[in-house]
Amino acid sequence: MRQRTDLYKRKLAEGDISSPEASPHTAKPAAVSSTQDSGAKVKEEHYYGMLCCKFQELPLREYLKEIRLPRSIDSYTDQLYLLWLLIVTVAYNWNCWLIPLRLVFPYQTPDNTCYWLVIDIVCDIIYLCDMLLIQPRLQFIRGGDIIVDTDELRRHYRSTTKFQYTSFFEFNHHLESTMDKAYIYRVIRTTGYLLFTLHINACIYYWASTYEGIATTKWVYNGEGNKYLRCYYWAVRSLITIGGLPEPQTSFEIIFQLLNFFMGVFVFSILIGQMRDVIGAATANQNHFRVSMDHTIGYMNTYSIPESVQNRVRIWYEYTWDSQRLLDESDLLENLPTTMQLALAIDTNFSIINKGCDTQMIYDMLLRLKSTLYLPGDFVCKKGEIGKEMYIIKQGEVQVLGGSDGAQVLVTLKAGAVFGEIR
Template sequence: MTKAYIWRVIRTIGYLLFALHINSCLYYVASAYQGIGTTKWVYSGHGNAYLRCYYFAVRTLINIGGLPEPYTVFEITFQLTNFFVGVFVFSSLIGQMRDVIGAATAGETYFRTSMDACVAYMVTNRIPKLVQHRVRTWYNYTWASQGMLDESELLEQMPLVMRTAIAVDINLATFQKIDLFKGCDNQMLVDMLLRLKSIVYLPGDFVCKKGDIGKEMYIIKAGEVQVVGGPDNKIVFVTLKAGCVFGEISLLQSSANGGNRRTANVAAHGFANLFVLDKKDLNDILIHYPESQKILARKGRKLMKAKGPAAAKAEGEKKKGLELFGPKPPTPKMLRAFGRFNRKAFLEKLKISTNME
């Protein structure tokens, strides 16, 4: 509960105490008017006057019961007025408390409603228990880590100036360290920051797989990811931590001839929260920044050229000299059979001609 809600609760309790104070004072005035100690209903005059009158006010406004019966018309009128005021005051205060508590827990209520609806949907469609467990884990971790299911929903309600300020404070320094974006217009980087989306990955989830079409760039906000491979993806080549960026080359590669396919498997090592920038969003931004677009295109061509000859060289080094032609293919069985038959016939003819001579 935030400070604003705490102050609202304190203010509501203050109103209640003030109402009880006023009612206790009025009860003492009424007792004095009737004559202190003249009837069982008025203040008897014994003990602390304020404390006993306050006690009477609390029991009257809250309608606890067990109060002394009023006798005179004045006492009955005063008591009825107390009952009506008590009903009005406490109903108003209870309503305010309900609104305060409801507002303080609105986010959690929305989270629980979304989670329950998703679980009910999975149960209805007989989704496997393992998948249901992972979905529940995702919901619980997302709520525990950021206090909401989607940060973009909160930021969209803010003015553009505030959203920009928050985005710059959080991620601009990280973007400026990316070699691919060095030299680009800072305003273009700010526009890119506003298009980022936050995604939570569970332990073992694949962020991207080798051969997939690359449509996004990733920035690690929290947690770690690993580049894996080998049998059953058990070999870890490198571990990327918070602040690292990967997948940025795919944003600049053309999809023709499969040029923007992923070249490695990347999996979440533990829970990982990533920022994602979509390729379409980047293209929409670059329309307004032609100079930055030229810089990125030039860097992209250099990266792809550097990658191309290296790959060709690696392939050439695998086979040298006569190995490039490959082994001689074996003779088919049918031809070998005919070959054996012809050789035998030739030898028989050679023996016959020798004997004849």
């Protein structure tokens, strides 16, 4: 209303004494600019008869400020950085797979060269953005402090090996650290390395065939069928040493095949070793569980433990594995610093003991908690026993028995209840 009042005052001062309310059919739009606040954004108002429409325009400089990159990036918590690494990894794999293919096989022709060049330019732009805009902004730790200064970040980036471009491997590291089942990705990655090795071997074989002459001998590629598929099939049979390949005829072919066999033995021994380590690490807890269970069963059989007791022991093992996938969770925390153990304990158990006690007392208790499982029907403690532990129920229920026969349920304790302490 104040703006409209100013408009009418200006019209009166200019001698325009026509009616302030113009006809909807004859009124012309008038633009009014607000000058009351010098720091305000540019605004435009258009009046069409009785209707008032207000539009706000965001200056280009303000828009660029909204989308600009942060001064520093935390590579461990920034999910957008992980997404960017994925984009860089795609570009990296494009060059690794397609450049050797285009150099050797006749897939790049004058008709489609422009398309290949466009994708190459896009990949180069991604690399430049990564090296000039993203990587120099990554935070690092020096002397226990997190460095976020822009100049320090740039100097640190140029002085490290990351300046030589290692975003592909960094993406693998970050992805493994965020996945629940990282071993699945490790298996996929190792398989990708194997396929890439066969891909390079297929390209080298086609180059050797063109060097010797297509279809000049039985050993080289005969020029029939799909070039890449036939050469890839040869690479698989050659590197894995399946056999059944044509015998090399010339000295060049013999030397080439010998080197190929040596490389196949070396590469596959490494890849098989990596695959064994990945699978072994993925099943380490399960193997430890099975070994412990087998030893316990063997011990019980040696001393002729009753079958009922053996069944309860087996049930305890199976329930423990199904509930937490390890026998003793404290083994995972013993190598961590005390502060890290406290942080994990707070997130895991703070809610069940936060009953108004002193904070420091709660922290001391959290560091001493140990997980223990009891099966239905087990006695946790009995009347008259010397109490050495205090129990906090995290899951399940505990019945307090009493009465003349000791079978009457006096009370049922649920999650969060405490018993066994000295009062």
